Ligand code: NAP
Protein backbone atom coordinates (compact mmCIF):
# COMPACT_ATOMS: atom_id res chain seq x y z
CA UNK A 289 0.00 0.00 0.00
CA UNK A 290 1.14 3.55 -0.66
CA UNK A 291 1.18 6.25 2.04
CA UNK A 292 -2.27 7.38 0.76
CA UNK A 293 -3.64 3.87 1.36
CA UNK A 294 -3.78 3.00 -2.38
CA UNK A 295 -2.61 -0.38 -3.66
CA UNK A 296 0.69 -0.06 -5.46
CA UNK A 297 0.79 -1.06 -9.11
CA UNK A 298 3.72 -2.84 -10.77
CA UNK A 299 4.27 -3.56 -14.45
CA UNK A 300 6.68 -6.40 -15.25
CA UNK A 301 8.12 -6.96 -18.71
CA UNK A 302 9.46 -10.51 -19.11
CA UNK A 303 6.95 -11.85 -16.56
CA UNK A 304 7.00 -15.33 -18.14
CA UNK A 305 10.75 -15.70 -17.54
CA UNK A 306 12.56 -17.09 -14.51
CA UNK A 307 12.91 -13.75 -12.70
CA UNK A 308 9.60 -12.31 -13.85
CA UNK A 309 7.69 -15.25 -12.43
CA UNK A 310 9.38 -15.03 -9.01
CA UNK A 311 9.05 -11.25 -8.93
CA UNK A 312 5.33 -11.46 -9.72
CA UNK A 313 4.83 -13.89 -6.84
CA UNK A 314 6.85 -11.69 -4.52
CA UNK A 315 4.98 -8.47 -5.38
CA UNK A 316 1.60 -10.21 -5.08
CA UNK A 317 2.68 -11.42 -1.62
CA UNK A 318 3.40 -7.76 -0.72
CA UNK A 319 -0.10 -6.69 -1.81
CA UNK A 320 0.69 -5.13 -5.20
CA UNK A 321 -1.52 -5.12 -8.26
CA UNK A 322 0.72 -6.87 -10.77
CA UNK A 323 0.52 -6.38 -14.54
CA UNK A 324 2.69 -8.44 -16.85
CA UNK A 325 3.46 -8.28 -20.56
CA UNK A 326 3.47 -11.62 -22.36
CA UNK A 327 4.39 -12.41 -25.94
CA UNK A 328 2.01 -13.99 -28.40
CA UNK A 329 3.21 -17.50 -29.04
CA UNK A 330 1.75 -20.42 -30.96
CA UNK A 331 2.60 -22.67 -28.02
CA UNK A 332 2.10 -22.06 -24.30
CA UNK A 333 4.75 -19.80 -22.77
CA UNK A 334 3.17 -19.16 -19.38
CA UNK A 335 4.15 -22.34 -17.50
CA UNK A 336 6.11 -20.38 -14.86
CA UNK A 337 3.13 -18.21 -13.96
CA UNK A 338 0.18 -20.54 -14.49
CA UNK A 339 -0.05 -21.22 -10.75
CA UNK A 340 -0.69 -17.52 -9.98
CA UNK A 341 -3.01 -16.85 -12.91
CA UNK A 342 -6.52 -15.82 -11.89
CA UNK A 343 -9.50 -15.65 -14.23
CA UNK A 344 -9.83 -11.90 -14.97
CA UNK A 345 -13.56 -12.09 -14.19
CA UNK A 346 -12.80 -13.01 -10.59
CA UNK A 347 -13.72 -10.24 -8.17
CA UNK A 348 -10.75 -8.78 -6.37
CA UNK A 349 -8.26 -10.12 -8.93
CA UNK A 350 -4.91 -8.33 -8.67
CA UNK A 351 -2.98 -10.12 -11.43
CA UNK A 352 -3.31 -9.00 -15.05
CA UNK A 353 -1.62 -10.17 -18.24
CA UNK A 354 -1.39 -8.21 -21.51
CA UNK A 355 -0.05 -9.24 -24.91
CA UNK A 356 2.89 -7.13 -26.00
CA UNK A 357 6.46 -6.99 -27.16
CA UNK A 358 9.29 -4.60 -26.38
CA UNK A 359 9.96 -4.21 -30.10
CA UNK A 360 6.57 -2.48 -30.45
CA UNK A 361 6.75 1.12 -29.20
CA UNK A 362 3.01 1.75 -29.64
CA UNK A 363 2.17 -1.09 -27.29
CA UNK A 364 4.76 0.04 -24.77
CA UNK A 365 3.05 3.47 -24.76
CA UNK A 366 -0.34 1.86 -24.28
CA UNK A 367 0.82 -0.05 -21.20
CA UNK A 368 2.48 2.94 -19.55
CA UNK A 369 -0.56 5.18 -20.14
CA UNK A 370 -3.29 2.64 -19.30
CA UNK A 371 -1.71 0.72 -16.41
CA UNK A 372 -0.17 3.85 -14.81
CA UNK A 373 2.34 1.79 -12.88
CA UNK A 374 4.11 3.04 -9.77
CA UNK A 375 6.97 0.67 -10.56
CA UNK A 376 8.14 -0.83 -13.85
CA UNK A 377 10.48 -3.81 -13.80
CA UNK A 378 12.13 -4.19 -17.20
CA UNK A 379 13.13 -7.86 -17.27
CA UNK A 380 12.24 -8.67 -20.89
CA UNK A 381 15.23 -9.61 -22.98
CA UNK A 382 16.74 -12.00 -25.46
CA UNK A 383 18.76 -13.23 -22.50
CA UNK A 384 20.94 -15.96 -23.98
CA UNK A 385 24.55 -14.84 -24.53
CA UNK A 386 25.45 -17.55 -27.08
CA UNK A 387 22.26 -16.88 -29.07
CA UNK A 388 23.07 -13.15 -29.19
CA UNK A 389 25.99 -13.96 -31.51
CA UNK A 390 23.49 -15.57 -33.91
CA UNK A 391 20.87 -12.81 -33.52
CA UNK A 392 22.78 -9.58 -32.84
CA UNK A 393 20.30 -7.22 -34.50
CA UNK A 394 17.24 -8.68 -32.79
CA UNK A 395 19.08 -8.73 -29.45
CA UNK A 396 19.90 -5.04 -29.86
CA UNK A 397 16.34 -4.18 -30.80
CA UNK A 398 14.84 -5.82 -27.72
CA UNK A 399 17.53 -5.46 -25.05
CA UNK A 400 18.80 -1.99 -25.98
CA UNK A 401 16.08 -0.17 -27.94
CA UNK A 402 13.31 -1.89 -25.95
CA UNK A 403 14.64 -0.15 -22.86
CA UNK A 404 14.87 3.18 -24.70
CA UNK A 405 11.22 2.79 -25.71
CA UNK A 406 10.20 2.23 -22.10
CA UNK A 407 12.27 5.11 -20.75
CA UNK A 408 10.91 7.52 -23.34
CA UNK A 409 7.29 6.51 -22.67
CA UNK A 410 7.73 6.86 -18.91
CA UNK A 411 9.28 10.29 -19.44
CA UNK A 412 6.38 11.28 -21.70
CA UNK A 413 3.83 10.19 -19.10
CA UNK A 414 5.15 12.83 -16.66
CA UNK A 415 4.45 10.44 -13.82
CA UNK A 416 6.55 9.44 -10.83
CA UNK A 417 6.91 5.91 -12.20
CA UNK A 418 10.08 4.21 -11.01
CA UNK A 419 12.04 1.94 -13.36
CA UNK A 420 14.12 -1.10 -12.50
CA UNK A 421 16.49 -2.04 -15.35
CA UNK A 422 17.82 -5.61 -15.46
CA UNK A 423 21.50 -4.95 -16.04
CA UNK A 424 24.00 -7.75 -15.94
CA UNK A 425 27.46 -8.85 -14.83
CA UNK A 426 28.06 -9.80 -18.48
CA UNK A 427 28.72 -6.07 -19.04
CA UNK A 428 32.00 -6.47 -17.11
CA UNK A 429 33.25 -8.84 -19.81
CA UNK A 430 36.96 -9.28 -19.41
CA UNK A 431 37.48 -6.83 -16.54
CA UNK A 432 39.23 -8.97 -13.93
CA UNK A 433 37.32 -10.10 -10.82
CA UNK A 434 36.12 -9.14 -8.28
CA UNK A 435 33.70 -6.74 -10.01
CA UNK A 436 31.78 -3.96 -8.28
CA UNK A 437 29.90 -0.79 -9.27
CA UNK A 438 33.18 0.97 -10.17
CA UNK A 439 34.66 -1.79 -12.34
CA UNK A 440 35.02 -0.76 -16.01
CA UNK A 441 32.63 -2.37 -18.46
CA UNK A 442 34.35 -4.40 -21.21
CA UNK A 443 31.47 -6.33 -22.80
CA UNK A 444 32.25 -9.38 -24.93
CA UNK A 445 28.96 -10.23 -26.68
CA UNK A 446 26.12 -8.58 -28.59
CA UNK A 447 23.96 -9.39 -25.54
CA UNK A 448 26.25 -7.55 -23.14
CA UNK A 449 26.73 -4.60 -25.49
CA UNK A 450 22.96 -4.18 -25.88
CA UNK A 451 22.54 -4.41 -22.09
CA UNK A 452 25.24 -1.79 -21.59
CA UNK A 453 23.38 0.61 -23.91
CA UNK A 454 20.23 0.07 -21.79
CA UNK A 455 22.20 0.53 -18.56
CA UNK A 456 23.72 3.83 -19.74
CA UNK A 457 20.38 5.08 -21.08
CA UNK A 458 18.80 4.41 -17.71
CA UNK A 459 21.54 6.48 -16.01
CA UNK A 460 21.14 9.17 -18.67
CA UNK A 461 17.38 9.50 -18.02
CA UNK A 462 18.08 9.65 -14.29
CA UNK A 463 20.57 12.48 -14.78
CA UNK A 464 18.78 14.36 -17.57
CA UNK A 465 15.17 14.18 -16.41
CA UNK A 466 15.50 13.37 -12.72
CA UNK A 467 13.66 10.08 -13.29
CA UNK A 468 13.86 7.30 -10.70
CA UNK A 469 15.83 4.67 -12.68
CA UNK A 470 17.73 1.96 -10.80
CA UNK A 471 20.05 -0.56 -12.45
CA UNK A 472 20.53 -3.94 -10.82
CA UNK A 473 23.84 -5.38 -12.05
CA UNK A 474 22.94 -8.95 -11.26
CA UNK A 475 25.40 -11.81 -11.43
CA UNK A 476 24.14 -15.21 -12.61
CA UNK A 477 21.18 -16.46 -10.63
CA UNK A 478 19.57 -19.81 -11.07
CA UNK A 479 16.68 -21.86 -9.76
CA UNK A 480 14.44 -24.79 -10.63
CA UNK A 481 12.76 -22.36 -13.06
CA UNK A 482 15.98 -21.49 -14.90
CA UNK A 483 15.71 -21.72 -18.69
CA UNK A 484 16.69 -25.17 -19.88
CA UNK A 485 19.52 -24.01 -22.18
CA UNK A 486 21.51 -22.20 -19.48
CA UNK A 487 24.38 -24.30 -18.24
CA UNK A 488 23.27 -25.01 -14.64
CA UNK A 489 19.80 -26.18 -15.59
CA UNK A 490 21.14 -28.09 -18.60
CA UNK A 491 23.36 -29.99 -16.17
CA UNK A 492 20.74 -30.70 -13.49
CA UNK A 493 18.16 -31.81 -16.05
CA UNK A 494 20.72 -34.08 -17.70
CA UNK A 495 21.53 -35.69 -14.35
CA UNK A 496 17.87 -36.54 -13.77
CA UNK A 497 17.61 -37.96 -17.30
CA UNK A 498 20.78 -40.02 -16.77
CA UNK A 499 19.44 -41.40 -13.47
CA UNK A 500 16.16 -42.21 -15.25
CA UNK A 501 18.22 -43.99 -17.96
CA UNK A 502 16.76 -41.71 -20.64
CA UNK A 503 20.18 -40.23 -21.59
CA UNK A 504 23.79 -41.35 -21.47
CA UNK A 505 25.68 -38.24 -22.58
CA UNK A 506 25.68 -34.53 -21.80
CA UNK A 507 27.30 -32.28 -24.43
CA UNK A 508 28.77 -29.03 -23.12
CA UNK A 509 31.17 -26.25 -24.18
CA UNK A 510 33.74 -24.39 -22.09
CA UNK A 511 34.04 -26.02 -18.65
CA UNK A 512 36.66 -23.56 -17.38
CA UNK A 513 34.50 -20.43 -17.33
CA UNK A 514 33.83 -19.18 -13.81
CA UNK A 515 30.58 -17.67 -12.63
CA UNK A 516 29.15 -16.23 -9.42
CA UNK A 517 25.95 -18.29 -9.18
CA UNK A 518 23.18 -17.29 -6.75
CA UNK A 519 19.56 -18.23 -6.09
CA UNK A 520 16.97 -16.31 -8.17
CA UNK A 521 14.18 -15.82 -5.57
CA UNK A 522 16.60 -13.94 -3.32
CA UNK A 523 17.65 -11.71 -6.21
CA UNK A 524 14.15 -10.54 -7.13
CA UNK A 525 13.70 -9.23 -3.57
CA UNK A 526 16.63 -6.90 -4.31
CA UNK A 527 14.90 -5.56 -7.41
CA UNK A 528 12.02 -4.42 -5.20
CA UNK A 529 14.38 -3.01 -2.59
CA UNK A 530 16.17 -0.92 -5.24
CA UNK A 531 12.91 0.81 -6.18
CA UNK A 532 11.99 1.43 -2.57
CA UNK A 533 14.92 3.46 -1.31
CA UNK A 534 15.07 7.27 -1.23
CA UNK A 535 17.44 7.75 -4.16
CA UNK A 536 17.85 5.78 -7.40
CA UNK A 537 21.21 4.07 -7.70
CA UNK A 538 23.02 1.12 -9.29
CA UNK A 539 23.82 -2.03 -7.33
CA UNK A 540 25.91 -5.14 -7.91
CA UNK A 541 24.09 -8.24 -6.64
CA UNK A 542 25.91 -11.54 -6.27
CA UNK A 543 27.23 -14.03 -3.74
CA UNK A 544 30.89 -12.99 -3.79
CA UNK A 545 31.87 -16.61 -4.60
CA UNK A 546 32.99 -17.92 -7.95
CA UNK A 547 33.05 -21.47 -9.34
CA UNK A 548 33.83 -23.01 -12.70
CA UNK A 549 31.34 -24.93 -14.84
CA UNK A 550 33.51 -27.97 -14.09
CA UNK A 551 32.98 -27.47 -10.33
CA UNK A 552 29.23 -27.24 -10.89
CA UNK A 553 29.42 -30.55 -12.75
CA UNK A 554 31.51 -32.19 -10.02
CA UNK A 555 29.16 -31.08 -7.22
CA UNK A 556 25.95 -31.91 -9.06
CA UNK A 557 26.96 -35.37 -10.33
CA UNK A 558 28.62 -36.39 -7.05
CA UNK A 559 25.45 -35.37 -5.14
CA UNK A 560 23.79 -38.24 -7.03
CA UNK A 561 26.80 -40.54 -6.51
CA UNK A 562 27.97 -40.15 -10.13
CA UNK A 563 31.26 -39.15 -11.77
CA UNK A 564 30.66 -36.45 -14.41
CA UNK A 565 33.62 -37.60 -16.53
CA UNK A 566 31.66 -40.77 -17.37
CA UNK A 567 28.92 -38.73 -19.05
CA UNK A 568 30.17 -35.33 -20.27
CA UNK A 569 31.50 -34.75 -23.77
CA UNK A 570 32.68 -31.48 -25.26
CA UNK A 571 30.90 -30.06 -28.29
CA UNK A 572 32.56 -27.02 -29.88
CA UNK A 573 29.13 -25.73 -30.90
CA UNK A 574 28.59 -24.54 -27.35
CA UNK A 575 31.73 -22.39 -27.23
CA UNK A 576 31.26 -18.65 -27.67
CA UNK A 577 33.20 -16.59 -30.26
CA UNK A 578 34.45 -14.54 -27.30
CA UNK A 579 34.00 -15.73 -23.73
CA UNK A 580 33.66 -14.02 -20.36
CA UNK A 581 36.17 -16.06 -18.37
CA UNK A 582 35.58 -15.06 -14.78
CA UNK A 583 32.84 -13.29 -12.87
CA UNK A 584 32.91 -12.75 -9.12
CA UNK A 585 30.92 -10.02 -7.44
CA UNK A 586 31.80 -7.66 -4.67
CA UNK A 587 28.30 -6.96 -3.37
CA UNK A 588 29.33 -4.81 -0.36
CA UNK A 589 27.35 -1.75 -1.52
CA UNK A 590 24.13 -3.81 -1.60
CA UNK A 591 25.04 -5.38 1.76
CA UNK A 592 25.44 -1.91 3.26
CA UNK A 593 22.77 0.17 1.55
CA UNK A 594 20.04 -2.43 0.91
CA UNK A 595 20.79 -4.65 3.90
CA UNK A 596 21.01 -7.60 1.51
CA UNK A 597 22.99 -10.79 2.02
CA UNK A 598 22.38 -14.04 0.15
CA UNK A 599 21.33 -17.09 2.18
CA UNK A 600 21.93 -19.70 -0.50
CA UNK A 601 25.50 -20.62 -1.37
CA UNK A 602 26.85 -22.59 -4.33
CA UNK A 603 26.55 -26.00 -2.71
CA UNK A 604 22.96 -25.30 -1.56
CA UNK A 605 22.00 -24.13 -5.05
CA UNK A 606 23.31 -27.28 -6.71
CA UNK A 607 21.31 -29.50 -4.33
CA UNK A 608 18.11 -27.46 -4.69
CA UNK A 609 18.27 -27.68 -8.49
CA UNK A 610 19.16 -31.39 -8.66
CA UNK A 611 16.38 -32.30 -6.19
CA UNK A 612 13.87 -30.34 -8.22
CA UNK A 613 14.79 -31.91 -11.56
CA UNK A 614 14.68 -35.37 -10.01
CA UNK A 615 11.15 -34.69 -8.78
CA UNK A 616 10.12 -33.39 -12.22
CA UNK A 617 10.90 -36.86 -13.64
CA UNK A 618 9.03 -38.57 -10.77
CA UNK A 619 12.32 -39.80 -9.29
CA UNK A 620 13.06 -39.75 -5.56
CA UNK A 621 15.35 -36.81 -4.75
CA UNK A 622 18.14 -37.02 -2.17
CA UNK A 623 16.22 -34.25 -0.38
CA UNK A 624 19.03 -32.14 1.08
CA UNK A 625 18.03 -29.23 -1.20
CA UNK A 626 14.45 -29.37 0.06
CA UNK A 627 15.71 -29.34 3.67
CA UNK A 628 17.92 -26.31 2.97
CA UNK A 629 14.92 -24.40 1.60
CA UNK A 630 12.78 -25.27 4.61
CA UNK A 631 15.52 -24.29 7.05
CA UNK A 632 16.63 -21.07 5.37
CA UNK A 633 13.22 -19.81 4.21
CA UNK A 634 10.63 -20.82 6.83
CA UNK A 635 8.26 -18.21 5.39
CA UNK A 636 8.72 -18.85 1.73
CA UNK A 637 6.59 -16.69 -0.61
CA UNK A 638 7.18 -18.65 -3.82
CA UNK A 639 6.00 -22.05 -4.89
CA UNK A 640 8.78 -24.60 -5.05
CA UNK A 641 9.00 -26.04 -8.55
P1 NAP B 1 14.49 -15.36 -19.15
O1 NAP B 1 14.06 -16.49 -18.28
O2 NAP B 1 15.15 -15.64 -20.44
O3 NAP B 1 13.19 -14.44 -19.41
C1 NAP B 1 13.20 -13.44 -20.40
C2 NAP B 1 11.80 -12.87 -20.51
O4 NAP B 1 11.79 -11.85 -21.53
C3 NAP B 1 10.74 -13.90 -20.93
O5 NAP B 1 9.54 -13.59 -20.26
C4 NAP B 1 10.59 -13.64 -22.43
O6 NAP B 1 9.36 -14.04 -22.94
C5 NAP B 1 10.71 -12.13 -22.41
N1 NAP B 1 11.00 -11.56 -23.73
C6 NAP B 1 11.98 -11.95 -24.61
N2 NAP B 1 11.92 -11.18 -25.71
C7 NAP B 1 10.90 -10.30 -25.53
C8 NAP B 1 10.33 -9.26 -26.31
N3 NAP B 1 10.80 -8.99 -27.54
N4 NAP B 1 9.29 -8.54 -25.80
C9 NAP B 1 8.79 -8.84 -24.59
N5 NAP B 1 9.26 -9.84 -23.81
C10 NAP B 1 10.31 -10.55 -24.28
O7 NAP B 1 15.47 -14.38 -18.35
P2 NAP B 1 15.70 -14.26 -16.75
O8 NAP B 1 16.79 -15.21 -16.38
O9 NAP B 1 14.40 -14.29 -16.05
O10 NAP B 1 16.34 -12.82 -16.66
C11 NAP B 1 15.50 -11.66 -16.51
C12 NAP B 1 16.26 -10.42 -16.99
O11 NAP B 1 17.44 -10.26 -16.21
C13 NAP B 1 16.74 -10.48 -18.43
O12 NAP B 1 16.68 -9.17 -18.94
C14 NAP B 1 18.18 -10.94 -18.34
O13 NAP B 1 18.91 -10.48 -19.45
C15 NAP B 1 18.60 -10.25 -17.05
N6 NAP B 1 19.65 -10.92 -16.26
C16 NAP B 1 19.52 -12.24 -15.93
C17 NAP B 1 20.47 -12.84 -15.15
C18 NAP B 1 20.36 -14.28 -14.75
O14 NAP B 1 21.38 -14.84 -14.32
N7 NAP B 1 19.19 -14.88 -14.82
C19 NAP B 1 21.56 -12.08 -14.68
C20 NAP B 1 21.64 -10.74 -15.01
C21 NAP B 1 20.67 -10.15 -15.80
P3 NAP B 1 9.10 -15.58 -23.44
O15 NAP B 1 8.84 -16.37 -22.17
O16 NAP B 1 7.93 -15.44 -24.31
O17 NAP B 1 10.35 -16.01 -24.13
Ligand code: GDD
Pocket residue numbers: 383384385386423424425426474475476477485486487488490507508509510511513514515549574575576579580583
Ligand atom coordinates in the same frame (compact mmCIF):
# COMPACT_ATOMS: atom_id res chain seq x y z
N1 GDD C 1 24.49 -22.16 -22.01
C1 GDD C 1 25.56 -22.98 -22.00
N2 GDD C 1 25.46 -24.23 -22.57
N3 GDD C 1 26.69 -22.55 -21.41
C2 GDD C 1 27.76 -23.39 -21.40
C3 GDD C 1 27.70 -24.67 -21.95
C4 GDD C 1 26.51 -25.10 -22.58
O1 GDD C 1 26.40 -26.21 -23.10
N4 GDD C 1 28.93 -25.28 -21.74
C5 GDD C 1 29.68 -24.40 -21.10
N5 GDD C 1 28.99 -23.25 -20.89
C6 GDD C 1 29.52 -22.04 -20.24
C7 GDD C 1 29.34 -20.76 -21.06
O2 GDD C 1 30.37 -20.67 -22.07
C8 GDD C 1 29.47 -19.70 -19.98
O3 GDD C 1 30.82 -19.40 -19.74
C9 GDD C 1 28.92 -20.40 -18.73
O4 GDD C 1 28.80 -21.79 -19.05
C10 GDD C 1 27.55 -19.89 -18.30
O5 GDD C 1 26.70 -19.90 -19.43
P1 GDD C 1 25.12 -19.61 -19.30
O6 GDD C 1 24.53 -20.50 -18.28
O7 GDD C 1 24.56 -19.63 -20.68
O8 GDD C 1 25.07 -18.15 -18.66
P2 GDD C 1 25.83 -16.79 -19.06
O9 GDD C 1 26.81 -16.52 -17.95
O10 GDD C 1 26.35 -16.83 -20.43
O11 GDD C 1 24.65 -15.74 -19.04
C11 GDD C 1 23.68 -15.73 -17.99
O12 GDD C 1 24.12 -14.90 -16.94
C12 GDD C 1 24.24 -13.52 -17.28
C13 GDD C 1 24.75 -12.79 -16.03
O13 GDD C 1 26.13 -12.86 -15.93
C14 GDD C 1 22.36 -15.27 -18.59
O14 GDD C 1 21.34 -15.42 -17.63
C15 GDD C 1 22.42 -13.79 -18.97
O15 GDD C 1 21.11 -13.36 -19.35
C16 GDD C 1 22.89 -13.00 -17.75
O16 GDD C 1 22.97 -11.64 -18.05
